[in-house]
Amino acid sequence: MKPIAAIAPKFSWRSLFSGLLLVLAFLDCAVVVALAEASPKPSPVLAAIRERGEINIGLKTDFAPFGMLDSKGQPVGFEVDLAKRIAAELGVKLKTISVTTENRFQRLEQGAVDLIIATAGDTKERRELATAIEPNYYGAGVNVFLRPEAGANDWQGIRGKNVCALQGAYFNRQITQRYILDLQMYRSVRDALLAVKDGRCIGFLYTDVAIREYLKQPEWEGYKMSFQSALVIPWAVSIHRVEAGSSLDVTLGDLLARFHREGVFVELARPWGLADSRFLQDTRALWNLTDELGQDVCVRNASGSWPAQCRNQAFITSSDVSGLQGVGIFLRDTLGINLSVIYDPFDRGRLLKGIFYTLLLCVVSGAIALLTGVLGAIAIHGRASLVGGAVRIACSWARTTPPLLQMYMLYFGVGSILAANYSVIVSPLIVALITLSLYHGAIILSAVSEALPQIEKPKSGSRFNLHTVRLALEKSTVGVKSALSNLVKATSVASAISVPEMLSATTGIIADQGNVHAMMGLLMVTFYVISTIWMFLIVRGEAWLLNRDVRHGDH
Amino acid sequence: MATIEFLYTWSPFMFGGFAWNICIAVVATVMGTMVGAGFVLMRLSALPVLVNISSFASSFFRNVPSLVLLFYLATLIPNALALAEGVVIPIPAWFKASIALAASPIGFTSWNLYSSIQKWTHDDRKGALLFVPNWLSGFTITLLASSTSSLVGVSELVGRSNTIITASGADWMLAVYAYAACIFVTFSYLTSLVIDRLRTVLIHKYT
Numbered sequence: 001m002k003p004i005a006a007i008a009p010k011f012s013w014r015s016l017f018s019g020l021l022l023v024l025a026f027l028d029c030a031v032v033v034a035l036a037e038a039s040p041k042p043s044p045v046l047a048a049i050r051e052r053g054e055i056n057i058g059l060k061t062d063f064a065p066f067g068m069l070d071s072k073g074q075p076v077g078f079e080v081d082l083a084k085r086i087a088a089e090l091g092v093k094l095k096t097i098s099v100t101t102e103n104r105f106q107r108l109e110q111g112a113v114d115l116i117i118a119t120a121g122d123t124k125e126r127r128e129l130a131t132a133i134e135p136n137y138y139g140a141g142v143n144v145f146l147r148p149e150a151g152a153n154d155w156q157g158i159r160g161k162n163v164c165a166l167q168g169a170y171f172n173r174q175i176t177q178r179y180i181l182d183l184q185m186y187r188s189v190r191d192a193l194l195a196v197k198d199g200r201c202i203g204f205l206y207t208d209v210a211i212r213e214y215l216k217q218p219e220w221e222g223y224k225m226s227f228q229s230a231l232v233i234p235w236a237v238s239i240h241r242v243e244a245g246s247s248l249d250v251t252l253g254d255l256l257a258r259f260h261r262e263g264v265f266v267e268l269a270r271p272w273g274l275a276d277s278r279f280l281q282d283t284r285a286l287w288n289l290t291d292e293l294g295q296d297v298c299v300r301n302a303s304g305s306w307p308a309q310c311r312n313q314a315f316i317t318s319s320d321v322s323g324l325q326g327v328g329i330f331l332r333d334t335l336g337i338n339l340s341v342i343y344d345p346f347d348r349g350r351l352l353k354g355i356f357y358t359l360l361l362c363v364v365s366g367a368i369a370l371l372t373g374v375l376g377a378i379a380i381h382g383r384a385s386l387v388g389g390a391v392r393i394a395c396s397w398a399r400t401t402p403p404l405l406q407m408y409m410l411y412f413g414v415g416s417i418l419a420a421n422y423s424v425i426v427s428p429l430i431v432a433l434i435t436l437s438l439y440h441g442a443i444i445l446s447a448v449s450e451a452l453p454q455i456e457k458p459k460s461g462s463r464f465n466l467h468t469v470r471l472a473l474e475k476s477t478v479g480v481k482s483a484l485s486n487l488v489k490a491t492s493v494a495s496a497i498s499v500p501e502m503l504s505a506t507t508g509i510i511a512d513q514g515n516v517h518a519m520m521g522l523l524m525v526t527f528y529v530i531s532t533i534w535m536f537l538i539v540r541g542e543a544w545l546l547n548r549d550v551r552h553g554d555h
Numbered sequence: 556m557a558t559i560e561f562l563y564t565w566s567p568f569m570f571g572g573f574a575w576n577i578c579i580a581v582v583a584t585v586m587g588t589m590v591g592a593g594f595v596l597m598r599l600s601a602l603p604v605l606v607n608i609s610s611f612a613s614s615f616f617r618n619v620p621s622l623v624l625l626f627y628l629a630t631l632i633p634n635a636l637a638l639a640e641g642v643v644i645p646i647p648a649w650f651k652a653s654i655a656l657a658a659s660p661i662g663f664t665s666w667n668l669y670s671s672i673q674k675w676t677h678d679d680r681k682g683a684l685l686f687v688p689n690w691l692s693g694f695t696i697t698l699l700a701s702s703t704s705s706l707v708g709v710s711e712l713v714g715r716s717n718t719i720i721t722a723s724g725a726d727w728m729l730a731v732y733a734y735a736a737c738i739f740v741t742f743s744y745l746t747s748l749v750i751d752r753l754r755t756v757l758i759h760k761y762t
Binding site: 101102103105106109110125126128129396397399400401402403404405406408409412413414416417485488489490491492493495496503507516517520523524527528531532 | 561564565568614615617618619620621622623626627630631695699700702703705706710713714715716717718719720721722723724726728729732733735736739740743744747
């Protein structure tokens, strides 16, 4: 057996520093070829529209006053009028296709519609699924449709309260995290409204535009919307994701820009009672801005994109500021190291809690993984071949699915089913423990079960007793040790499902203090130390096991 | 049926994501192997300074979680490098992820290549060449780990699964996740067949 020093060489600050320098040196070698995009590429979709003389636009029919059906079953609404206007400007006929929140991006991806104007908020995720046309055509925020007796006047007033919400709405998670609400998820707007009416929750978390519509109806007399809208997100006309930068993208963008400049949007919005929209007014003013020479400010630059100030501001701030902050942080940290955990008790508490959770994850899932591995190996080589087969399949599944994906499946997938049907709230810690135990248990299982058949069958008694298992563990010690040492590193994945372990404690502190380098350095050193101690304990455990075996053999 | 149609629709999107996983894992493994081999060369040199640096770096890369490096590099490396006036090289997130995930192959190579070389010089061809199948298993582990790059905004398979779920509603969640898991499991299974075959061939040839 190798002494511990062979596994972890002597620690010194100088060698840590030289190691970090090495990391930086090899990062500097990273070179990527630049991909420049110039004039708009041809658009197959636009060509097809022109050839057919018809444009297929996906519209909603359940979201008044944007898209709904009139008494003759014809789609009407602000978005429908916008669709008609776009078709007219392109000189083609309009074919409306009804889409829903669930299938709008699917229809776009399938090519069933050329574009969607379907109350789709312009979010980062959605920009991966589709190309959002800039400028945006409307903007809506999130609010709560409150029951008459609810006394709250701001978001803080409903902290911890039961609020109905729509499943799949993009704002649910952010609002929950920001205002600590207890959301009751419903599958449709109708169900959620029924629940509010039944008093099963104090209000319905939804977009302010929709709530404004409900308030007009006599059915909801006394109901109110008394908060300031949160998370105001502009809406975008979307086309297929591969059409980014194409002539369709540019044509539509130019068209929508002209609509803003000429007040077409305000005019289209008027019949639907939306003309006073703050978003439309502000955007109209923005697109009519001129510089000191009287030139329009919002014109496409050489690369074909709009200037930053004319783009979706929320969007730019979320991606660009982090880069700027990164530079600022870098400058500040070249002047001094800000280890806030040393002077700030709150940060220190967070980090210590993180270390505690990381250790907890290591110890508990390490123990369960060992147990699972050994029991699983016995099951595979045992008499019941059916059980063995099932364990074998489960093992290869657990070993070859990324732990992160397993955690998502258990926490969000199974967790939401349990919460919805049995009101069981699964704790993220339990999910992390299960996942880490299964993943590493499966690796240990493979190692042990490869070794088990090599062990001679004892003359009497079962083939699998404590003695043979110990021999198998001894034979598979390299695989088992590497799985257990990997476990320490894998615990950081639990941060993805909100377990407050070291990585999430560190990122939390960085978010408040901006001390990226100091905290990340500290985190790496802490992991290094924990790994070293952990391996030391494992090697001691191994020695203990072998010694016991010798004693056992002596008897 | 609706589930199958749904998954069928998004299959190209999801497989496109998986291609990123493979790309990240390949780039990480290639870079990691080269850097790891560099450390082995340093260790083989007679200079004590180089040997010390090499052994520290080797243990550093084996003990620090790639996810921590992933988060760190995402902020540390700028999004673009300005080499000269007008020459700006963008550094995409997936490449940063590849660098972070190279930690594990660096650790693996610097640790195992050294002993393989020693075995080779002692005429233990079998022991030395077993480096190759083990290296391939390391690649599979890196592939699984590449899913964590979704946490820093790389649009790979797990990230795209979340994207689809966010956009289409939680009803599809288990189906989408299970489908993503199937893709990982199938690919790992195929790789393990290659690894087992390679191992058997090596053992037969040199026994």
